[in-house]
Amino acid sequence: MRVLYFSDTFLPKTDGVAVSIKNFSELLSLRGHEFTICAPRYGEGDFDRMGQNIQVVRFRSGYLPSYPDIKVVLPSPGKIKKVIEDFQPDLIHIHTPGLLGLYAINAAERFGIPTIGTYHTLMAEQEMYVSFYRLFKLDKLFFKINKFKKKMNIEDLDKFVKFDNFNIRKKIILKICNDLYNRCDVVISPSHLIKKQLADYGITRPVTVVSNGMDLKRFTGVVKSFDSDAPKVLHVGRISYEKNCDVVINAFKLIHEKYPKATLTIIGEGPAIPSLQRQAEHLGLSGSVIFTGFVPNAELHEVYPKYDLFLTASTMETQGLVVLEAIACGLPAVGVDSFALPELIQHEKNGYIAPAFDVKQLADLSIKLLSDGKKYSEFSKNSIEIASGHEMEKCVDEMEDIYRKVIEAMKGKAKKQSLFDMFLDLV
Structure with missing residues (x-):
């Protein structure tokens, strides 16, 4: 199988999404499957291959002022089109509902490619990063002021949070995420409890559970004891x-x-x-x-x-x-x-x-x-x-099985072409 990953976060930035992508692609590539990973360009530490069967394509990106670690991938429809035409994927797997995920679902529909989306992150719970007080870095200003005015305390900053805590922001983010995942053929949840939550959130596509897994050969524990006054x-x-x-x-x-x-x-x-x-x-x-x-x-x-x-x-x-x-x-x-x-x-x-x-x-x-x-x-x-x-090999077996079933079930998937797509073809 040839699988095309899209993620708004990836190595060298390390987080749970990046680790999951790395683990699944590496272990599945050892079984002969090929991967292309579309991810942001970070600069220092970037790489374009992970072994013989995994290539990484980097996209130009800016960053969110309130959280520089979050990359905002700039529109590159021509580059995505070329990646798809060169790689000829059997399946697209979207790992984030950011801009790169949105570009991916549009491309998947345009080319009629079966699509899976993993709900790694509850984006609606991160709505604070689009709040005005963090976008304008008022939290940093607070701590600079606090160095000189010792009477101020942490609670003072909370006033900004409460003032800016509008549910409308969370609802907008939730709708954007739902619109993306409800355009996938299958949604993967890393846990059974989140699967139930996704139904409450309004996800209507079939949801299946696959743990992100753990290398239990490396993370191996022994039964611990504790009897100390210095925990x-x-x-x-x-x-x-x-x-x-x-x-x-x-x-x-x-x-x-x-x-x-x-x-x-x-x-x-x-x-x-x-x-x-x-x-x-x-x-x-x-x-x-x-x-x-x-x-x-x-x-x-x-x-x-x-x-x-x-x-x-x-x-x-x-x-x-x-x-x-x-x-x-x-x-x-x-x-x-x-x-x-x-x-x-x-x-x-x-x-x-x-x-x-x-x-x-x-x-x-x-x-x-x-x-x-x-x-x-x-x-x-x-x-x-x-x-x-949560043994990793078992999770990889489950993911491989889902890939095969979705590819088989979605053979001959209809293509959807928008006026924007036709304009790009002319360009």
């Missing part, structure tokens, strides 16, 4: 506003009151780091909250086992790759009751689930877990068991 708490991921790391730090403040020798390590990079560093300082936790910056995924399997508890307050996970990595390494976890997290962090089985944004509950449940050595080891054992259901 090492861990959070890993993209350090952006929607991940609610501020809630994690506030919860850790309460954990720290119970365990004064406790530490919280935050691994990752992103636009929220300056505000979180200021928050930790404001709470008197500068020596106990450690920001490591980016750690390559190739090293993470050696990092997780050094910690005692994984803590997250993210309310927008479609699966939670870092959570899966953590529990595969035997860590108990505490998270929030939102989207896919309860599928990996199972309440009273391998950790605890608190209500979203409930700082005290997150802290109390973390302390409860750390205070019971017997339950801690039981939860560690269960984490490894839960992760075992």
Whole structure:
């Protein structure tokens, strides 16, 4: 099979989407399938091949002022047309509902190519990045002012958030995403809980579940024990506003009151780091909250086992790759009751689930877990068991089967040509 991927995010930028694309394309290419990956151009660190059967085509892009890590791919219909004509794909697989995803679905319809879309990211939950106060970087201005005016605090910035928190923005983003995914032949959800959510969101296309998978030969855990007055708490991921790391730090403040020798390590990079560093300082936790910056995924399997508890307050996970990595390494976890997290962090089985944004509950449940050595080891054992259901090779088998079935079912798919397409042909 020849499969054409489109994604508005990819390596060298590392996130869950990029890791998923890399894993599936590499493992499927070893089975003889060919891939072309259409992705943004980042500059330093870009590459155009991943082995013999995988080529990467880069597209010119700008960036979102409120989040420079998000690339906005500039229109390149002629280049996409050439990629399709040269590669002759059997299937198009769209991984993001951004502009490159939109260009992809238009091209797929024009050429009559079967199309799959994976719902990796709940874009409507990231509507904050198109809010006026972050587009105009008022959050950065706040922290510059705050250096000189110590009476100001984190709550002052929240006033901007509340003022700009219009549901209309979220509804517009949701409609844009739905319009794209409802034009795909099949939609893939990384978890069963998100599959249910997509129906509520208004997705009408057939939805099938395929986990992003985990290399359990690398992320291999042993049952852990805990009996210490210095717990090492861990959070890993993209350090952006929607991940609610501020809630994690506030919860850790309460954990720290119970365990004064406790530490919280935050691994990752992103636009929220300056505000979180200021928050930790404001709470008197500068020596106990450690920001490591980016750690390559190739090293993470050696990092997780050094910690005692994984803590997250993210309310927008479609699966939670870092959570899966953590529990595969035997860590108990505490998270929030939102989207896919309860599928990996199972309440009273391998950790605890608190209500979203409930700082005290997150802290109390973390302390409860750390205070019971017997339950801690039981939860560690269960984490490894839960992760075992996400073995990468099994997920690759499922994806390959879906590809074959969609290609077969959509043979002779009708082409749709717009006036714009005809204009491009003339040009």
